[in-house]
Amino acid sequence: MTFSLFTPKNRIINLVLNDHSIRFLELKQTDPPSAQRWSERFLPPGIISDGKIADIDSLTTILEECIDEWKMRRRSIRFLVPDPLVIIRKVSIPVEIQDDEIKGYLYLELGSSIHLPFEEPVFDYYRLSENEKTKNLLLFAAPEHHVMEYANLFSSLKLNPIAADISPLALYRLYHQLSQVDQNEILFTVHFDLTSVNLCIFEGSAPVVMRPFALSFEHDKWDIKRDSRGLMECKYTSDAEELVVQFEDIFNEINKLIDFYRYTLNKEKQDITKFLLNGDHPMLEAIVEEMRERFEVPVELISFETKGKAGSVPSNLLLSLGLALKEVQ
Template identity: 35%
Template sequence: MSLLNRQHRVHLSIKDRYIRFVESGKKRKLLAYGQKSLPDGVVVEGQIKDRETLELIMEEMVGQWKLKGKKVSFCVPDSTVVVRKIQVTNEIPDHELKGYLYMELGQSIHLPFEDPILEAIPLGEATGNREVLLFASRETVLNEFTELLKGASLKPDIADLSVLSLYRMYYHLGLAKQDEHVLLVQIGLDALLLSVFNEHKPVFSRHYPLEFHQEHFELSKSRSGSDFYSWMGAQNELKSQSQDITMEIERFLSYYHFNLTKGNHSISKLVLSGDHPCMETFYTDIHTAIEVSVQPLLEPLFQTKKGRNIPPVYAECIGLALK
């Protein structure tokens, strides 16, 4: 491998339905991008269920786009991540914070999985207590994806969250304001992720599964060799799903205002992103129904070094490249 190629990095996102990547070079210049679809049942709710098939697809992807031997940053599956604020006593110093949180598992801290990796960021202090931002992800899932990438002749060295990567891109575009309470809305083929940021930090995140009906979609291949889905279902079925998503967002806005912030704060902006092929329909319905400013990230905002527009579905991968 040449010295020049050693500076190249791969930034990868693995969903239940897709693997996609962006490759970057010197000075974070974006060089290439691509995606492969995953058959039903290969990855389910962020967990590898058919390792053999996934390995074959990864190897095909690495060979097709000449990614062998390159360092990789990747997003941990959203469904295996918890982000929330918690309170701890001021008596716990920063260097003991993580150990304290591990001891509180099953006591004051309850997670939907038993093998968490924890990270914590101290926030503001109050009388007797202080707020801490807790990140938890499943260790077994992280290890499985790390081994998968190593087996495909890649060199994984950074794991991140898709919501942090998306916000990083949003911030890079100069759209973020410190005092806003912004809700990032990520709509996928089979999942909805809602995440709140304030003062450039995540506050809360919630993952919702969406029904996926294979017969409503058609799988095609672009001229560059990337797979993509198109909507083939009836318009009333799409309208029904769009209404369900809009109602879920409205419930979340109310929950954030009345429950999480005790009536003190409201969401001031929505940022809309995702890889569902009907994002424009979702944007129209959300924008019409909700009395909050909506910032769509649905147009190409970045180009490769050779001037090719990078589709907006690669937003999370671009955010990884900006890290």
């Protein structure tokens, strides 16, 4: 399942931009696949905000430096649509709508029978099931203006954007590569980054509900530098209790989303069977341990042992790796 805007090609660079970083990874075509090279660059606050480009001049300058340093010029790229821009909805359409007519039908219904919190969406869909009267779909949508702002920026810098995806699918793709996935599993993914958290619940391989949340980030309370590998090293220098309050808010949101899934989406038919965590937050392992204390279902921290010539892929590059795996599945 993909969130496709363009046509895939070979030798693809996989880019992940969020409010605080730019990351890239290139996958080597082997069996099993291995990551050939990767890197990341910290973004100062105010350049990307809630997934939207806020300072395009500064972002352009930084991207130009990254392209030169990472030797990416004139390469084809995939990128992730930032979580705050993405909407996932279950929708039903008449069963008589033919498969090759679905996208046109959805386009006509957006803004009338299908309501989104923005106009002019770019969208894709995934078929779930059908009965005698309806076809049930998952609709993935994002504001076209903001998505194309990224695509146009990449193009202006001599990159070739050929595909866009969303982070829950990239994470699930990696999870599927690693595990013997139970098709009846109800997986709750938690992507816990320095400046945001994204919660998503999967039924099988379908992400049926997603909730992104921003974290308060005060740059002067963090010591952020590059380690010997050129990767971000983050350490909180203020009162740790301030972070604990943030974590408590997120645990409350996790409980709310579990209840929403259990009682509203699923009518108490099924419940969460596993948590899967990933992210770049430096306290991620402590978050995992706290969740194991609070919740009665298993909590798993995803890791990937594939080797590239630079060693094992760091945990904060795993979304980029999940994005890269599209070309080998």
